Every structure is written in C-alpha cells, then in structure tokens.
Amino acid sequence: MAKQMTGAEMVVEALKDQGVDLLFGYPGGAVLPIYDVLFHQEKVRHILVRHEQGAAHAAEGYARSSGKPGVLLVTSGPGATNTITGLTDALMDSIPLVCITGQVPTHLIGSDAFQECDTVGITRHCTKHNYLVKSVDDLPRILHEAFYVASNGRPGPVVIDIPKDVQFSTGTYTGPRNVHHKTYQPKLDADNDAIRRAAKMMAAAKRPIFYTGGGVINSGPAASTLLRELVSLTGFPITSTLMGLGAYPGSGPNWLGMLGMHGTFEANNAMHDCDLMIAVGARFDDRITGRLDAFSPGSKKIHIDIDRSSINKNVKVDLPIVGDCAHVLESLVRVWRAEAMHAEKQPLDAWWKKIGEWRERKSLAFRNSDKVIKPQYAVQRLYALTKDRDPYITTEVGQHQMWAAQHYHFDEPNRWMTSGGLGTMGYGLPAAIGAQLAHPKSLVVDIAGEASILMNIQEMSTAIQYRLPVKVFILNNEYMGMVRQWQELLHGGRYSHSYSEALPDFVKLAEAFGAKGIRCSDPADLDRAIQEMIDYDGPVIFDCLVEKNENCFPMIPSGKAHNDMLLADLSDDAGVELGSIIDEKGKMLV
C-alpha cells in the first residue's frame, strides 16, 4: 500500500512492517525527526542505552537469543563511531543487525559539518553492506532491503545512513512485499549429488566426527533439531566451536565438549585423529585449528556452509557443500534414512573406545579448594543452581569466558551469547540486556570478569530503567586473567599492566546504580549467595572473589597442534616449565 509520509515516518513504518517490536538507541541532532515519530506511537519500543556500543551489543544479544534481527538507532558523528566495535563484533560472529544512523543534511555532506563523519566509509569494512540514502524515494526500498540483507545468507550487520533532510522530506512509502534483491540471492539448497556423496563418505567412515559452529545456530532452531537427529542416526561423536554451543545438547551422549584452544582433550584429539570430519556451519578459525599444517592430517573433510568464501579459506576440504545448514542437514537426514545407511559398527565402536580413553583424562578437572573459590567451581555451582530455569548466558572476554564455555552446559540453541570472533570485552552486560528484553521472564546471567565488566558498566543504568533483572556474575580474580596467563606462558611472568588496580567496590557500585550487590569469597557460602542472586527480583552484581592465579586449561598453545595440548595436571607444579612450552615462533602468534 502506497502512502505519503516523511522519511522519518518511513523509518518507523518500515520497522513495524518488518515486525520489529524493539530497538536500541541514543538520540542526537541528526536523528531527532525519527525520535519525534517514535514519540507518537507505541508499537515499536525504544530502549535507551547509555552508550552506542551498548546499543549494538544489546541488539546482538537480542538477535542471538531470539533469532530476529537486532535494530539500533544512533545519531551522526560520535553516535555512529561509537557503534563500530559492535558492528565489527556482529560481522565477525554473523549476527543480523540493522543500524540506522543519522547524517548531516545532504548539502552539508563533505563540508566537515558539526558531527559529520563519513559513516558509510568508516563502516564499509565492518558491515555486510551499508547505504547512504540520498533521496527519500530510495528510503523504503533500502529499509526493507537492509532487513533482507542482514538476515539472509550469512547474516551480518547493515548500516543505513540517513541525512536529516531526507528524514524531513516527504515521499511515497511502500511496504516490504516483493522485495526482490537484484544481486543478493544466497543459495540455500545443496546439489543432490553433493548430499549423496557426503552420505556415502559418512557411511564409509571409520573414525568420523561432526565439527559444528555458529552457522547451525544462525540457521534457526530447525537446524539444531536436524543436527541432533543426524547425530543420533549415525552415532557419530560431535564437537562444537565456542559459537555453536547448544546446537547439540551439552548433556547429549555423543557430545565431546568444545574444541579448540581451550577445548577438551577428547574433542581435540578426535579432531586430530579422525578419518572423516563433517564441518557444519563452522569456519576453521585459527582458535579451532591450531597449527594449520598439523591440523587433522589424516582426514577427509566435508564442509557445509552458506558462505562459499569460508570453504577452502584456511583448510582445504574434499567435499564443499554450499547451502543453509538446516536445508543441507534435512537432505542428509532424508538420504540417510531413505537408504537405511549406517557406518560399519565395529570400527565405530573402536573409535568410541578410543574417545573413551581420551575422556578418561578428564581434561576439565581442576584442583578444588575449600579455602578459596575456584573460578571453575563457581561456574559449576552457577550451572547446578540455574540449569533448570532454561537460562540465557552471556559472557565478557577472558578466562571467565572460557570457563563458562567449559563448565556451563547448554542443551538448547540461542541460550549462549559470547563474543567469539572479535573477542570484545564489554560485550556481556549489554548483550544480557538484549537477551532479557527478548525473554522478559527468563533468567539471564552475564558471566563476567572484573576488568571486562568495567568496559560497559554504564549499561547497569539501562537495566535499572527498564527493570531488567539481569545478573552480572563477576569472577573477580583481580587480574586481566587471560592476559596474565599469556604473560606467564610467554613473557616470563612479567605481569605488565595486567593487574586490576583500583577496582571499584562492586557491591557499592551495584547499589549506586540501584541494583543489588552481593559479594562472596567463601566456597562454603557460594551456593547460598548464588541462590540469593537468583531469588532477587531485579538486577544484581555478584562479586565472586576467586583464586587469583588460576590458569585456564586445557590449552593448545599458539603454534601447536591439536594433539599437543597443555593439561591442567601438567601445569600444577610446573610454573618454571610453562615458559618454555611455547617456542619463539609460537610467541609471534596471537
């Protein structure tokens, strides 16, 4: 239906037509016309963040926990530049975002006007696509196209930069129907041939493994259901990247735990020794592969991905399958069932037996203490006390993030939100706010570090304003622990600027915001304190004082192969040895 309206009205109309019920934003001169339209309606709820980076991460948390694109609205200049980290984060982790930025009026563009910046220029490298809207006539098409581009194919962030005069001028609005994109039409279904070949390779495998990633989550809940079906039909073991946790249940019988730099012994060794690797929606990132020339040397590899450029980028594969995970998995399940296929039982049993031996190493084990809270123990207790509430977990970045991935288990997709590709400290709290808004009745916990949380702590105000009962569970080790660990391993224990000096009193800080503060340092008191946090109907900052010098194991040191892991028991009494484990070449790597 064609209607006459202003550009600003079109923005809000398009949001409604796209089914957006929520957007995160921060006003300023260049978006005031849009804010004025928001004032007059109630369908689209505006959440006022406290920093535009917070808006981007909150939109990510909303998107990842709901499967819908996240939307943010910010002003020109500093408003736009403040979103850069969030946009880059969303690009790296393939999260659908639509970011609307105000721009100075068209005739002032290029004149270094007040709060002008080259938003499309700056964001070109951190968006999937972006637009500068030069005429109100283009605006409806661009708005709808942006949602299409953000959510289809490999999802990602899209920026729409709208000059203020375009927001004021009047034009004809058209709805989202018949958005046919001229150039962008991702392929969803794989060729039947490829599917058949994949099924045959799977049936012939003796030591197979599924290696799955965030693509399965992004593909939607059906992909996870189909993955579970295929795993149970085949009886193959499965591991996943940090991004893919929850696609296959963490309590499932075939689950080997996460793989990669801080993955389990069994997952990494199985990846190294397998004869068939079935990569589903995962991209062979360097945190996963370790040393490339020693990566799973004896295996054939099938790679299912919607992004053709992810295939053969880092690791050459034998059978590329370009398509959407859900579509491809559905075809695989169908073929596997229809032809009653199965892998030979005897070698598969032997493979599982081998995996059982690796599992025996209990690579996530740690030496617990009754004097001081071990961070791993804190996550384990948090898991035990919250798992029955179908919680949503976000994290910041550091050791606590890895401990959360190792010791918190996810039985459903879209429950785990962490900054994987970019590793953005400050992600967790705004992401938790986004997740909480998508799931108002659910328990949402940000497992945080004391350093990371200070990067976007201002968003506590947002939580208070909208009565969002997010829980910030800080594993406070008084160190940028992950940095300290690397300094121990690589730089002779010279802890250059990694001590968290001059920390605030987190309990008082919580109270200053109007939240509840809880502190716990006694393992014996931990359960009670966690329960108090859960029971409190409102936001909480939980200052969990943990062992300061704990290292995160297992670990594949930089430049090493999957079967060359550092295990916790090795490190316990080997402070001296640790420094010599990584060679000079490994130190060059990140």
Add this chain to the structure above:
Amino acid sequence: MNAPLTPPSPYSSPSSRSNVETHTLAVLVDNEPGVLARVVGLFSGRGYNIESLTVAEVAHGEHLSRITVVTSGTPETIEQIHHQLERLVPVHKVTDLTVSARSLERELAMVKVRGKGENRNAALQLGEAFRARVVDATTESFIFELTGKPDKIDEFVDLMRPIGLVEVSRTGVAAISRGPEPI
C-alpha cells in the same frame, strides 16, 4: 602494487611465492554508490594484490558496471578472491577470465615522448612498428596512442625510455571472453 600476500591466518606457514599466478577477473556489479570502494577495500583489507583495475558503466539503463581486475596470488588465494568478491552484496557475477584462457585482454596507453633530430625519427619509426597513432605533435614532442596487450605496451614504453619518454597514461586492462557467449 601492494605488499606481498600475507597468509590468511597467523597459524599458516608463510605461503611460498613460487606458485604465484596472475589472473584477470571480470566483476559485474550493480552501479550503486560505494561499490567500487567495497571492491577495492576488499583487496586492501585482506592483503590481496591489484595489478590493474578498470571500471566503467556498461549498461546505462540497468546501472550495471563492469570491473576488470588483474590480480596475482597462489591458486588458493585467487579462489578466495573470487568467492570474497562474489559475496559482496551488489556483485552480480564474478568470472575468472584466466581460467578459461579463452579471453582477450587489451589496454590503451598514451605515451608522451620528447626529443629532437634523430630521436624524433626513431620515435616515429617505433610508433609505426607498434601501430601506435600520433595524436598530438609539437616540434619537440609526440603523443602516441597505443592499444594492445599490457606487455606490448610495456615493451613500447621501455623502448621509448632512452629516446625521451616523458610520461605514460594507461587505462588498465579491459578483458572479455572469446566466442558468442557472455561471461
């Protein structure tokens, strides 16, 4: 033109440069603002080489532009470049014209040469031999216009150097596949 290829991941051993190939890619794009910046940004951001780049609108009504880019890298890198380009939202189609080996490549150059007496004659003779046209002349200079494969132009420019080469303006490579079919 750019720095040598950087490995795609910090974990890979530096790629040997022995198997570096030069490929010509034809990229059909929607002629929207910023599309060239996206293509060029892709090359600079990911450390790929650009040896030559030409771009012009080819179908005015349809807002279609054709970018011809000559790049070099290992076969794996070329494959990556191909798929990375394909992934850009406004890109219609990417064709590697070098793979088929059935493509024509041409470049136009204008070459300014300055000289008197014998050098003047030498320049004119060489120009004829290369089928270059004189498009501007003064008593002490010529401008030649020359079309051909890039190495033919290189050759011509090299020959002009001792004679009195002043400057060269080249268009970069335009390429098309042979036969009746479009790319």
